[in-house]
Amino acid sequence: MKVVAKNQVKPEKIQEFMDLCKKLVEESVKEEGCIEYGVYQESENSGILTMLEEWKDESSLDEHLKSRHFTEIFPLLSGCLEKETEISVYRKKL
Amino acid sequence: MKVVAKNQVKPEKIQEFMDLCKKLVEESVKEEGCIEYGVYQESENSGILTMLEEWKDESSLDEHLKSRHFTEIFPLLSGCLEKETEISVYRKKL
Structure with a gap:
């Protein structure tokens, strides 16, 4: 199971965003x-910073979303963003 | 280097799209x-089918984009799409 x-x-919040992401x-x-x-940066747009994730299964992703580090840090990231995070959850087909 | x-x-072209992707x-x-x-399917929207890729470096991605299988198959995929493929190329930051 992959998450993008x-x-x-x-632009002025990139360093703050990266510092929060580090933890x-x-x-x-x-x-x-x-x-x-x-955490990955788009080659042609340095302001696009994307988490690319892989989780063993749905329950491990659920555990992550309930974890203390996620529930504490994710809300702080929103102060750095131009717009809400676009989250896609994917299952492998091929 | 990752590509999304x-x-x-x-909806009526999903099978054709997947058949082309297989090769x-x-x-x-x-x-x-x-x-x-x-090739991955979005959990909440079965019509979103995304290639998630990782390449050793920029030159290996360039080679891929010039490969016969890519240059022959990628144009055929477009006939299955609602809109043009959104391609993002990423470099790891953290």
Whole structure:
């Protein structure tokens, strides 16, 4: 199960956003069901900062969304954004 | 280097789209610089079918975009789409 969480970050807030993400990544990768969790910058638009994630199954993603690091840090990220995070949850087909 | 290529597929064209993707995936994963190449379906919208890809570096992505399987199959996919594929190329930051 993969997650793409795309953020359009205000230019003056990129450093603050990355600082908040650092802790979120550090804690998320320690979760038992986390296969991958990284923050990526769009090559042609430095304000697009996207979490690309892989979780073992739906319950491990649910646990992540209830985790203390997620519920504490995710709301703080919104202050850095031009608009709400676009979240897509994907299942592998091919 | 990761690529997210998001497609909104016409409901009646999903099977045709997947059949075309099958060959594209089979050939792409054989490329030397391909770390990952899969087709994923959005959990809440079965018409969103997205390639989630990882390439060793920029030159391996360039080689992919020039490959025979890509240049032959990608144009055929467009006949299945509601709108043009949204392609994002990402570099890891965290």
